[in-house]
Amino acid sequence: CRAAAPLCRPAWLPAACERPYSGRGKEKVDMSTYPVESIRNFSIIAHVDHGKSTLADRLLEITGTISKTDRNRQVLDKLQVERERGITVKAQSASLFYNHEGINYLLNLIDTPGHVDFSYEVSRSLSACQGVILVVDANEGIQAQTVANFYLAFEAQLSIIPVINKIDLKNADPERVEKQIEKLFDIPTDECIRISAKQGTNVEKVLQKVIEKIPPPQCNTADPLKALVFDSTFDHYRGVIANIAVFGGEITKGQKIVSAHTKKRYEVNEVGILTPDEQPTHKLYAGQVGYLIAGMKEVTEAQIGDTLFLYKQPVEPLPGFKSAKPMVFAGMYPIDQTEYNNLKSALERLTLNDSSVTVHRDSSLALGAGWRLGFLGLLHMEVFNQRLEQEYNMSVILTAPTVPYKAVLSSAKLIKEHGKDQITIINPAQFPDRLSVSEYLEPTVLGTVVTPHEYIGKIITLCQDRRAVQKDMLYIDENRVMLKYLFPLNEIVVDFYDALKSLSSGYASFDYEDAGYQSADLVKMDILLNGNPVEELATIIHRDKAHAAGKLLCERLKETIPRQLFEIAIQAAIGKKIIARETLKAYRKNVVAKCYGGDITRRMKLLRRQAEGKRLMRKIGNVEVPRDAFIRVLKRESDK
Numbered sequence: 001c002r003a004a005a006p007l008c009r010p011a012w013l014p015a016a017c018e019r020p021y022s023g024r025g026k027e028k029v030d031m032s033t034y035p036v037e038s039i040r041n042f043s044i045i046a047h048v049d050h051g052k053s054t055l056a057d058r059l060l061e062i063t064g065t066i067s068k069t070d071r072n073r074q075v076l077d078k079l080q081v082e083r084e085r086g087i088t089v090k091a092q093s094a095s096l097f098y099n100h101e102g103i104n105y106l107l108n109l110i111d112t113p114g115h116v117d118f119s120y121e122v123s124r125s126l127s128a129c130q131g132v133i134l135v136v137d138a139n140e141g142i143q144a145q146t147v148a149n150f151y152l153a154f155e156a157q158l159s160i161i162p163v164i165n166k167i168d169l170k171n172a173d174p175e176r177v178e179k180q181i182e183k184l185f186d187i188p189t190d191e192c193i194r195i196s197a198k199q200g201t202n203v204e205k206v207l208q209k210v211i212e213k214i215p216p217p218q219c220n221t222a223d224p225l226k227a228l229v230f231d232s233t234f235d236h237y238r239g240v241i242a243n244i245a246v247f248g249g250e251i252t253k254g255q256k257i258v259s260a261h262t263k264k265r266y267e268v269n270e271v272g273i274l275t276p277d278e279q280p281t282h283k284l285y286a287g288q289v290g291y292l293i294a295g296m297k298e299v300t301e302a303q304i305g306d307t308l309f310l311y312k313q314p315v316e317p318l319p320g321f322k323s324a325k326p327m328v329f330a331g332m333y334p335i336d337q338t339e340y341n342n343l344k345s346a347l348e349r350l351t352l353n354d355s356s357v358t359v360h361r362d363s364s365l366a367l368g369a370g371w372r373l374g375f376l377g378l379l380h381m382e383v384f385n386q387r388l389e390q391e392y393n394m395s396v397i398l399t400a401p402t403v404p405y406k407a408v409l410s411s412a413k414l415i416k417e418h419g420k421d422q423i424t425i426i427n428p429a430q431f432p433d434r435l436s437v438s439e440y441l442e443p444t445v446l447g448t449v450v451t452p453h454e455y456i457g458k459i460i461t462l463c464q465d466r467r468a469v470q471k472d473m474l475y476i477d478e479n480r481v482m483l484k485y486l487f488p489l490n491e492i493v494v495d496f497y498d499a500l501k502s503l504s505s506g507y508a509s510f511d512y513e514d515a516g517y518q519s520a521d522l523v524k525m526d527i528l529l530n531g532n533p534v535e536e537l538a539t540i541i542h543r544d545k546a547h548a549a550g551k552l553l554c555e556r557l558k559e560t561i562p563r564q565l566f567e568i569a570i571q572a573a574i575g576k577k578i579i580a581r582e583t584l585k586a587y588r589k590n591v592v593a594k595c596y597g598g599d600i601t602r603r604m605k606l607l608r609r610q611a612e613g614k615r616l617m618r619k620i621g622n623v624e625v626p627r628d629a630f631i632r633v634l635k636r637e638s639d640k
Helices: 004-009 015-021 051-063 080-085 116-126 144-155 172-183 201-213 338-352 378-392 412-418 453-465 494-503 541-562 600-620 627-634
Strands: 041-045 092-100 104-111 133-137 158-165 226-235 240-249 250-252 257-259 266-267 272-273 278-280 284-285 287-295 306-308 328-334 358-364 368-375 394-399 405-409 422-425 437-452 471-475 481-486 509-520 524-529 539-542 568-574 577-584
Touching: 015 266, 041 051, 041 116, 041 201, 051 092, 051 104, 051 133, 051 201, 092 201, 092 272, 092 287, 104 201, 116 144, 116 226, 116 358, 133 144, 133 172, 133 201, 144 158, 144 172, 144 437, 144 509, 158 201, 158 541, 240 250, 240 284, 266 328, 272 284, 328 338, 328 358, 328 378, 338 368, 338 378, 378 394, 405 412, 437 453, 453 471, 453 481, 453 494, 481 509, 494 509, 524 541, 539 541, 541 568, 541 577, 568 600
Parallel strands: 041 104, 041 133, 133 158
Antiparallel strands: 092 104, 226 240, 226 306, 240 287, 250 284, 257 266, 257 306, 272 278, 272 287, 328 368, 328 394, 358 368, 405 422, 405 437, 437 481, 437 509, 471 481, 524 539, 524 568, 568 577
16 A cells, blocks of 8 residues: 555655655666766756756656656756746755666766855765766856866866756857857867757757766776765655765665764665666665665764764765855844744754755844844845745744954963964854954955956956955957956955846856955944944944945934934944934924914924923933844845
């Protein structure tokens, strides 16, 4: 009955209860028929929207992995947010079976994200591959992320197959793109394959090239088991599902395995391949890519980059990955504090599936208890927030994003207190005084902008406004230019990408990589209401930008704070110096309404008495900033 669970499920039993049995009724595939020589592991890499997922759909159809229908769009993109936005957020793998010249081949394909925020997913996926398909749009040509992904693959010494996609478009110019690839990447034009993934033109040729050009993995089934964990997801019924690449030996159900990272021991419950759905197998052999379920309760146990080996047969761990480094921090608070525990469990479950998010407890007088989360970028933050809403039905307050600063301490007392001479500042409340610091450091990134040459003047002006330093400028061809700039991270984190797209009519593309820290003239800007500082509104900012930011914040507060019976002075201050001010006028009664003519001194007396009353009220009056005013000011505003 279990084999046909969907047929005999009672009407009262919810469909979700079928999950534990998924895959049990399927016939297990014998993976021993695929020796190492007939295995090819490869990734598809490209810039955003150049057709990676569409090409993956066609490859799945040609190899018979999925049936051919008109509804096959983004088959590997399983998250709702991916389908809505039309982007890939999480790398997905699938095993394809293909017969070429009478030999059966096992092709393990990994579809990767194209956005700069998710380049961590790309570098992880490449560790399980021996080659890549580099997809370039025939209309757009080489873009910023194309360059970044090419160098990731090049540094990993992988075979690269250049593919020019979308040749069916009216404005497609594959000859121009071939010249760009030859000039930038030194790949001969005759190696490029022109395809249309949407119509399926020439896609078969890509599969043949994969078999001919990408080498089989260098490993042996006779060696002891050595498996690399390159991704993991969480299932509420079966615990952690780890995606593994087997680099030696074989793995089967019932074996005792040990994690090199945690030293914990597990028993293998299930192994299999993804086609793209889970397909259990009897064994996984050296060179193959698949999934493993071993009763791990938390994703932290399936550490990305970890090595698994057999109990009492230890091996040299594989070189892991650098852990994902958060670039952007934002506060997250429940809209209603009664929802705190629900949001806590939702965050725990979602971070199990997205291990690159860092979580620290935080609290605010205005917004209550919450968390400070670290993200890889702004899109990552938006996607995480959207997943919280869609998958867990949680609405939250997300504060404006900030970046981590550093301070080099000069005070012996502070060095002793912290145990080191350099501290990282995530929250403005931790910002040390200038007298106890020798220098402040801000994070920088090396940004690459690829743009049509007619927008170059506007883009250079935009970069200079953001305190960027030009490092390089290269003409890819007669129409496109590649600019390299060193940016302070806090200058690009909020709205740089939007400004770049609007200046260039959407044609420019942007990519960045971490470039360490540099010395900067940073200050802490306080917001005062009638002379009293408001802790929640303090920000760390560069001195050159402080006046404009302070003025904007004061104006926004003036619009959001309700008027009182006394005057409120809203000020932005750096230390004791006031740099911006807005005044919120008091409500006042018309005290001279009862005066019909008569002496002017009577009117003046009434107005003077009212002014004294207002002055006294201002001394003893306490400005209560309502919670929704904080939310409107602290929330990231799109009109900034």
